[in-house]
Amino acid sequence: MKNEALKENIKLIGSMIIIGILLLYITFQLFIPDMTVRVFGFKPYGVLTQSMEPVIDRGDLVVVRQFELDDAEVGDIITFRTVLPETGTEEIVTHYIYSITETGGNTVIKTNRYFDEDDTPFADTWILTEDQVVGAYWFHIPYLGYITQFVRSPFGIAAVIVNIGVITAIVILIKKGKPEEQQKVEDTKEE
Template sequence: MAGIRSVVLWIGATLGVVCIALFAAGLVFGIKPYVVVSGSMEPEMPVGALALARAVPAVKVDVGDIVTVPRTSGAGVVTHRVVATDTDENGAILLTLKGDANLTNDPDEYRVATVGKHLATVPGLGYVAGSLRTPFGLVGVSIVVLVFALAVFVNPRARAAVSPARAAG
């Protein structure tokens, strides 16, 4: 039992360190995760992947880069490839984007000052991240936390050291 407890604690500690490191890297380097919900960028970014993007000024974006920008409708974001850049009469950056799997460019240009420039894609991890936002995912996380808490605070050796006569009296 002590071996299992030790393994559980090491796994928990390792996961904790990884989570803290990723959170800190996100804050320090401006990295933000996005879950890929459509197939418009396949095969480069499959549905269910977790995409990581770093905020950069729009002037540093080149044709061919993959960027995440707010939708022109204001509802969420879109992650597509830059096919053209332009500047309007006021000096604002205009991007024309297209999903790799789409036949045509996005219908509207995106007027942006900063964009999320694509860094990496982790296939499948978006499903995990998305499920953590559901009631089922929250229950699962709660169970995992409970298991780790029990592994930390319940010591089977201490229980065995207490004799039955002592416990009763």
């Protein structure tokens, strides 16, 4: 009986630690998203365009890790913040490094989208500094970006909150029913 109680306590503590880490991660994502990669070592992004196909498809989830300029090379994939000339809005983009140059004591990074081996890559119109780079490409998961985009939408947020409420209610109801069932089983054994 003591072993069972110990196992339950260990499970409870483990669950609380995992929930605490997830809540901390979500808090970072909501309030200081630029620090997420530095603190946790990774951060996921949904890919919104076809600019990296067929290597990374629209709707894939790209996971980036800490960017180290000293280790960066032409051809590496990076994720960065830039203002899109077409819309004038700041967006998160994932492209290849086209060039890394020193200009007036500052490092300038140019990027390019995916090109076939037969094509000549052309640099994007934007010029980046190191502080605009969010992270270096680590890996990607096909189609999972669609799910993250849904969860970030108002409808997705509402769906998640409702589902958490329903699951919590089910767990509470199940736990309330357990002592009664155990008492019935014990009463049956005594007879």
